[in-house]
Amino acid sequence: MDLKEKLVSSFMAFENYVDVEHPIHDIRTEAIKNFEAKGFPSKKEEAWKYTSLNSILKTDFSIFPKEENALEYHQVKKYFLHEIDTYKIVFIDGIYSSYLSETTHDGVDICLMSSALTKPMYKQVIDVYFNKAASREESLTTLNTAFSREGAYIYIPKNKAPKKPVEIIHFATGNEASLMLQPRNLIIVEENAELQVIERHQSLTHNPVLTNCVTEIFAAQSAIVDYYKVQNDSEDATLIDNTYIAQKDKSSVNVHTFSFGGKLTRNNLNFYQHGEHIESTLKGVTILGEKQHVDHHTLVHHTQPNCESHQDYKGIFGERSTGVFNGKIIVDKIAQKTNAFQQNNNVLISDQATINTKPQLEIFADDVKCSHGCTIGQLDEDALFYLQSRGIPRKEATALLMYAFANNVLESVRLPELKKRINKLIANKLGVRLGFDL
Amino acid sequence: MAYTEEELKKELETKEYEYGFYTDIESDTFPKGLSEEVVIALSKKKEEPEWMTLWRLEAYKGWKEMVEPEWANIHYKKPDFQDISYYSAPNKKPKYNSLDEVDPQLLDTFKRLGISLDEQKKLAGVAVDIVMDSVSVATTFKKTLAEKGIIFCSISEAIKEHPELVRKYIGSVVPPKDNFYAALNSAVFSDGSFCYIPKGVRCPMELSTYFRINQAGTGQFERTLVIADKGSYVSYLEGCTAPSRDENQLHAAVVELIALDDAEIKYSTVQNWFPGDKEGKGGVYNFVTKRGICERNAKISWTQVETGSAITWKYPSCILKGDNSIGEFYSIAVTNNFQQADTGTKMIHLGKNTRSTIISKGISAGKSQNSYRGLVQINSRAENARNFSQCDSLLMGNECGAHTFPYIEAKNKTAQVEHEATTSKIGEDQIFYCNQRGIDTEKAIALIVNGFSKEVLNKLPMEFAVEAQKLLEISLEGSVG
Structure with a gap:
C-alpha cells in the first residue's frame, strides 16, 4: 500500500482521536477528500519541477506515533536557545511534552493547538481563523489540515507583547522505524501586538522522519511578528514546511529561514497582504553539503496599494547538494505604489552541486517599483588572495x-x-x- | 493500345486516392482537415523526394500523440486543426486593382512608416504593372550571391536542388517531435527559406525574405533553415514592419539556425501581423519555434521586435554546444489592446567558455498581457560559462500586466550568471519635463519608449531600426489617455 492510500485509509482511525462533532471536523473531512483527489505532488507540476518526493514517499511511515517518549532536558539542551529565557512549546514524536515546555496564559495565550481545538473558550477564535489563510487546494496543506490535531497555538491580544520569545521545537526520537509528523500551528497577533518565534524541527536518530508542517499567521493592524526558522536537521529528515501569512494594515512580518541541514527541505512561504502600508520581509541563508536538497518556494501577493515586500535569499552549495529558489511576486491591479524587491544570490563551491532558480514577477498595476535580481557566481579570487x-x-x-x-x-x-x-x-x-x- | 506495366504502376499510384478523402490532386486548395493522406498529397504536390515524405509522416505520427501545450501564460480559443486547409497554391491574382480600394487606415500606416508607393502596392496586394525597384534590386542581389556561392532560395527549391544539405540539417536543431507546433509544422510546412553560406564567406548584404522574388507571401506554416558553414557570416532579416493582414489565423513556423565552427549568424525579426481589433476580436495566433546551434567559436544573435499578433508564443533559443560559442537575444515585445505575448529565450550552455546575453524589453499597454519566459541552463561540463540577463517591463495604464518567468539552472561551480528584472511605468516627472520643453505627451511617450528600447533597436540592421522605431510609436498610439 502506498503512502497516499495508507493516509486516506487511516483517516477513519484518526477520527477516533478527535471530536467529530466539532465544526472543525467538517474542514478536515473536506480536506481529506481534496487530498484523495490530488495525491502527492509530482515533478510534472510546475511548482514541483525541481523537487521530487518520490524516493521519500516509498518509505513506510507510521502515522500514529506511540505515546510517551520522554527526553531528559540535558539530552536536548543544545537545541534550545538556552542562553536566554524563552517560552517553550515542545513536542516529542508529535506528542506534547509538558515536562520540557513552558507555556502561559498570563495575558497572552501560548499553548497547544489540541486544547484550542477542543476547549469552548477558544471556539470563537478558531472559527474566525482556523484554515482561513492556508490553501484549500495545495495537496500537502490539505493533507495536514485533514490530520490537524496538535501543534502550537499562540494568541497575542491587542497592545500586548509576551515577555520573552517563543520557541517551538519538534523532536523525533527514532523510537519508530520511520515516522510522519503533521504539526499544525496557529498564530494570531492582534492590533499593535508583538511576537517573536523560533521554530525548529530536530531528529535525534538516523531513522527517517517526514514532517509536513502547516503554520498560519495572522497579523492584525500595526502588529509586528518576527519568525525564525532554524533548519539543521539530520540527513535522514525531510521537512515540508507550509507557512501562510495574512497581514492587515501597517503590520510588519519578518520571516528568516536558516537552512543548513536535512535530507530534503521544502519551504512554502506565502504572504497575503490584505491592507495598506504593509511590510513583509523574507530572508534566508542556505548552506548545504552532501546530497542535501533545499527548495525555497515563496509567494508574496500584493492586493492593496502602498505596500512593500523585501526578499533576500543567499545560498552556498557544496558537494552534491541542490538548491532551488522559486520566488513569486503578484501585484494586483489595484495595488498601486507597491514596492517589491527580490534578490537571490548563489555560490556554487563544488562541481556536483546544482542550483535552479526562478524568480517570478506577475504585475498587473502600472505605478509600481518591482525588481528582482539573481546571480550565480564564485568567491572572488582576488579577495581570497588578499586575505591570504x-x-x-x-x-x-x-x-x-x-x-x-x-x-x-x-x-x-x-x-x-x-x-x-x-x-x-x-x-x-x-x-x-x-x-x-x- | 497495349496496357504496359508502366501504365499499371501509374494507375495504382493514383488509385490509392481515388475514393479517399482527397482525390483532386490538381486542385489549388485542399479540402479542410489533416490526415496522413493530406500529408502525402502535400508532399507529392510539392514534388518532394521520398525521404521528405517519410519525414513529414513521421512528424505527423508524433503530432497525433501530442497535446497542445497549456503552460504558457496565454488564454485563447484553441484552433480546430481539422478546420484548416493545409495547402493552397499561391494566389497569383491581385486582391485589388488600385490603391483606392485598400483600407485607408492601412495606407496611412504605410505612409507613416515611410514605405514607397510601389512597395505599398505590393504589400497591400495591389496589381503592379511596372517593374518594381525591389525586383531589379533582387536580380542584382541574386547575381552577387551566386558569385560567392551562397545559396538562398525557397525551402521547396532547396529540397529539390540541394537535398544533401537539407537532409543533413533539417530537424537537426528542432527535431520533428520537439513540441506540438513544431511537429505540426514539420508535417505540413508549406514553404519557407533556405540559406547556405559556404566556408569562410562573408555574406555581403543583409539577406531578407522581403527581397526574395519567387515567393508570394509568407505561408501559414513557414520553415526556415539557415546554415553558416565554417568561418562564414550572415545577417538575415525576417518579416517586415508593414502591417500584414493575413487571412490565416494560425501561424506555426519553425526556424533552424546552424552555425558551424567560427561562423556567425545574426537573425533579426520584425513581426507586425494583425493583432486583432480594439475589442480583441480576430488577430493572428503566432506559435513559433526558433532555435540555433553553435559549434566551436560560433555566434548566434537573435534580435526581435514583436508588435503584432493577438497571441505570440515564441522562444528563439541558442544551444551553445561548441567551446567559446556565444548566444545573444535582444527583444522588444509590445502588446496593446487585448494582445497576449509569452516570449523569451533559452540559452543552453554545453561547451566551455560559452557566453550568453539576454536583453528583453516588454512594453504592455491597454488590456494586454506581456510575459517574459526564459531559461538559462549551465550544464556540468560548461566550465566558465557566463550569462547576463536583463528583463525590463514598462507598464502603461493599469489594466495591463507584465510577467517574468526566468528559469536559471546551474550545474557547474565556475558558472557566472546574473539576472535582473525591473518593472516600472513612465515617470510623470519625465513626461512633465518633456511637456515643459514643448513636447506633447504622445511625442514624449514615444521618446521615452524609444529610449527604453534603445539597447535592442541598436542591434537591428540600419534600415530596419528606423522603421522599427516608428512602428513602436504607432503600436502604442492611443494607449495613454
Whole structure:
C-alpha cells in the first residue's frame, strides 16, 4: 500500500482521536477528500519541477506515533536557545511534552493547538481563523489540515507583547522505524501586538522522519511578528514546511529561514497582504553539503496599494547538494505604489552541486517599483588572495568571505543570542572556527 | 493500345486516392482537415523526394500523440486543426486593382512608416504593372550571391536542388517531435527559406525574405533553415514592419539556425501581423519555434521586435554546444489592446567558455498581457560559462500586466550568471519635463519608449531600426489617455 492510500485509509482511525462533532471536523473531512483527489505532488507540476518526493514517499511511515517518549532536558539542551529565557512549546514524536515546555496564559495565550481545538473558550477564535489563510487546494496543506490535531497555538491580544520569545521545537526520537509528523500551528497577533518565534524541527536518530508542517499567521493592524526558522536537521529528515501569512494594515512580518541541514527541505512561504502600508520581509541563508536538497518556494501577493515586500535569499552549495529558489511576486491591479524587491544570490563551491532558480514577477498595476535580481557566481579570487596575503589561511579566508556574503540576512536578526547561535552553526557547517562575532 | 506495366504502376499510384478523402490532386486548395493522406498529397504536390515524405509522416505520427501545450501564460480559443486547409497554391491574382480600394487606415500606416508607393502596392496586394525597384534590386542581389556561392532560395527549391544539405540539417536543431507546433509544422510546412553560406564567406548584404522574388507571401506554416558553414557570416532579416493582414489565423513556423565552427549568424525579426481589433476580436495566433546551434567559436544573435499578433508564443533559443560559442537575444515585445505575448529565450550552455546575453524589453499597454519566459541552463561540463540577463517591463495604464518567468539552472561551480528584472511605468516627472520643453505627451511617450528600447533597436540592421522605431510609436498610439 502506498503512502497516499495508507493516509486516506487511516483517516477513519484518526477520527477516533478527535471530536467529530466539532465544526472543525467538517474542514478536515473536506480536506481529506481534496487530498484523495490530488495525491502527492509530482515533478510534472510546475511548482514541483525541481523537487521530487518520490524516493521519500516509498518509505513506510507510521502515522500514529506511540505515546510517551520522554527526553531528559540535558539530552536536548543544545537545541534550545538556552542562553536566554524563552517560552517553550515542545513536542516529542508529535506528542506534547509538558515536562520540557513552558507555556502561559498570563495575558497572552501560548499553548497547544489540541486544547484550542477542543476547549469552548477558544471556539470563537478558531472559527474566525482556523484554515482561513492556508490553501484549500495545495495537496500537502490539505493533507495536514485533514490530520490537524496538535501543534502550537499562540494568541497575542491587542497592545500586548509576551515577555520573552517563543520557541517551538519538534523532536523525533527514532523510537519508530520511520515516522510522519503533521504539526499544525496557529498564530494570531492582534492590533499593535508583538511576537517573536523560533521554530525548529530536530531528529535525534538516523531513522527517517517526514514532517509536513502547516503554520498560519495572522497579523492584525500595526502588529509586528518576527519568525525564525532554524533548519539543521539530520540527513535522514525531510521537512515540508507550509507557512501562510495574512497581514492587515501597517503590520510588519519578518520571516528568516536558516537552512543548513536535512535530507530534503521544502519551504512554502506565502504572504497575503490584505491592507495598506504593509511590510513583509523574507530572508534566508542556505548552506548545504552532501546530497542535501533545499527548495525555497515563496509567494508574496500584493492586493492593496502602498505596500512593500523585501526578499533576500543567499545560498552556498557544496558537494552534491541542490538548491532551488522559486520566488513569486503578484501585484494586483489595484495595488498601486507597491514596492517589491527580490534578490537571490548563489555560490556554487563544488562541481556536483546544482542550483535552479526562478524568480517570478506577475504585475498587473502600472505605478509600481518591482525588481528582482539573481546571480550565480564564485568567491572572488582576488579577495581570497588578499586575505591570504595577510596571513589568513585559505580555508578561513573562504569562510570569512562566505560570512560576508550571508551577512545581509543575519543583520536583520533582532535576537542577539539567536544571531550568535546562527553564526556558530555557519562556522560548524563551514568547518572553521573564527574568533569573532559578526 | 497495349496496357504496359508502366501504365499499371501509374494507375495504382493514383488509385490509392481515388475514393479517399482527397482525390483532386490538381486542385489549388485542399479540402479542410489533416490526415496522413493530406500529408502525402502535400508532399507529392510539392514534388518532394521520398525521404521528405517519410519525414513529414513521421512528424505527423508524433503530432497525433501530442497535446497542445497549456503552460504558457496565454488564454485563447484553441484552433480546430481539422478546420484548416493545409495547402493552397499561391494566389497569383491581385486582391485589388488600385490603391483606392485598400483600407485607408492601412495606407496611412504605410505612409507613416515611410514605405514607397510601389512597395505599398505590393504589400497591400495591389496589381503592379511596372517593374518594381525591389525586383531589379533582387536580380542584382541574386547575381552577387551566386558569385560567392551562397545559396538562398525557397525551402521547396532547396529540397529539390540541394537535398544533401537539407537532409543533413533539417530537424537537426528542432527535431520533428520537439513540441506540438513544431511537429505540426514539420508535417505540413508549406514553404519557407533556405540559406547556405559556404566556408569562410562573408555574406555581403543583409539577406531578407522581403527581397526574395519567387515567393508570394509568407505561408501559414513557414520553415526556415539557415546554415553558416565554417568561418562564414550572415545577417538575415525576417518579416517586415508593414502591417500584414493575413487571412490565416494560425501561424506555426519553425526556424533552424546552424552555425558551424567560427561562423556567425545574426537573425533579426520584425513581426507586425494583425493583432486583432480594439475589442480583441480576430488577430493572428503566432506559435513559433526558433532555435540555433553553435559549434566551436560560433555566434548566434537573435534580435526581435514583436508588435503584432493577438497571441505570440515564441522562444528563439541558442544551444551553445561548441567551446567559446556565444548566444545573444535582444527583444522588444509590445502588446496593446487585448494582445497576449509569452516570449523569451533559452540559452543552453554545453561547451566551455560559452557566453550568453539576454536583453528583453516588454512594453504592455491597454488590456494586454506581456510575459517574459526564459531559461538559462549551465550544464556540468560548461566550465566558465557566463550569462547576463536583463528583463525590463514598462507598464502603461493599469489594466495591463507584465510577467517574468526566468528559469536559471546551474550545474557547474565556475558558472557566472546574473539576472535582473525591473518593472516600472513612465515617470510623470519625465513626461512633465518633456511637456515643459514643448513636447506633447504622445511625442514624449514615444521618446521615452524609444529610449527604453534603445539597447535592442541598436542591434537591428540600419534600415530596419528606423522603421522599427516608428512602428513602436504607432503600436502604442492611443494607449495613454
